[in-house]
Amino acid sequence: MSSEVLVWWFFLCVVSAANVLALLYSARALRQRQAGIAPEVYATRRWQLLLSAGYVLGCAYRSALPVFDVQRICLFDSWLSSVVVGRSVATVAELCFATQWALLMHEISQATHSRAGRWAARAVLPLIALAETCSWYAVLTTANIGHVIEESLWGIAAALLVASLLSMWPRCTPRQRPLVLALCATGAAYVVFMFMVDVPMYWSRWLADEALGRHYLSLQQGLLDASSRWVVSQQWQVWKSEVLWMSLYFSVAVWLSIGFAHAPVLQRQRALPTPA
Numbered sequence: 335m336s337s338e339v340l341v342w343w344f345f346l347c348v349v350s351a352a353n354v355l356a357l358l359y360s361a362r363a364l365r366q367r368q369a370g371i372a373p374e375v376y377a378t379r380r381w382q383l384l385l386s387a388g389y390v391l392g393c394a395y396r397s398a399l400p401v402f403d404v405q406r407i408c409l410f411d412s413w414l415s416s417v418v419v420g421r422s423v424a425t426v427a428e429l430c431f432a433t434q435w436a437l438l439m440h441e442i443s444q445a446t447h448s449r450a451g452r453w454a455a456r457a458v459l460p461l462i463a464l465a466e467t468c469s470w471y472a473v474l475t476t477a478n479i480g481h482v483i484e485e486s487l488w489g490i491a492a493a494l495l496v497a498s499l500l501s502m503w504p505r506c507t508p509r510q511r512p513l514v515l516a517l518c519a520t521g522a523a524y525v526v527f528m529f530m531v532d533v534p535m536y537w538s539r540w541l542a543d544e545a546l547g548r549h550y551l552s553l554q555q556g557l558l559d560a561s562s563r564w565v566v567s568q569q570w571q572v573w574k575s576e577v578l579w580m581s582l583y584f585s586v587a588v589w590l591s592i593g594f595a596h597a598p599v600l601q602r603q604r605a606l607p608t609p610a
Contacts, residue, residue, distance in 0.1 A: 335568035346397035392427025432462035454498035474556025489528035
C-alpha cells in the first residue's frame with residue numbers, strides 16, 4: 335500500500351471509530367434528557383438516533399473497506415469489498431440519512447406552520463430513493479451518466495430544503511433562527527460542492543467513456559460482474575480522485591447525522607390568522 339493511501343485509510347478508520355463512540359455518547363446523552371422534554375419530542379429524537387446509527391455504521395463499514403464502484407476497485411481482497419455488498423450498505427445508510435432530513439424538516443415546518451416546508455419534507459425521501467436507483471444503474475452498467483443524475487438529485491433535494499427553510503425565516507422565532515440559519519448554511523455549502531465538484535467529476539468521466547466508445551453492461555451482466563469481480567489496488571493514483579468526497583462524506587456528513595438527535599426543541603407557534 336502506498337504511503338498516501340495508508341495515511342488516508344488510517345484517517346478514515348480513526349474518524350469512523352470516533353464517530354461510533356460519538357454515537358454511543360449521543361445515545362447516553364439523549365436518555366439523560368428524556369425527563370426534560372415532551373414525550374413526542376423524545377420519540378422523534380429517538381427515531382433520529384436510530385436512523386443515525388444506520389448511517390454511522392454504514393459509513394464506518396465503507397471507511398474500513400473503501401470501494402470504487404464503477405471500476406470495481408477496492409483496497410482489500412475480500413467478498414466484503416464487493417461492489418454489491420458495499421452499494422447495498424450505502425443504500426440503506428443514505429436512505430436513513432435522507433429520512434433524518436425529512437423528519438427534521440417536518441418538525442420545523444410544523445413549528446412554523448409552513449406549507450412549503452411540509453411539501454419539501456415529503457419530497458426528500460422520494461427524490462433520494464430515485465437517486466439511489468440511478469446509483470444502482472450506474473454501478474451495474476458502469477455508465478457514469480447514472481451517477482451524474484444521482485448526484486444532481488442529491489443537490490436538487492438539498493437546494494429544495496434550503497429554499498423551503500429560507501421561506502420559513504419570517505415565521506421563525508429568535509429561538510428557532512440559529513438552527514434554521516445553520517441548516518441553510520450547511521445545505522448551501524453542500525449544493526455548491528455537488529454542482530461545482532461532484533457532478534462535473536462524474537460528467538467528465540461519462541464524456542471520457544463516450545469518447546473511448548466504452549461498452550456498457552446490461553443490468554443482468556452488471557449484477558453478476560459486481561457480485562463476483564473486484565480489483566485490488568492500493569496506489570494513490572487510483573484513489574486520489576475519490577479522497578475528497580469520501581473524506582467529507584464519512585466525517586462531516588456523519589457529524590450532522592449524529593447532531594440531528596440533539597436539535598433544539600422547537601416550540602410550535604400559534605397559527606397565523608387566515609386573511610379574510
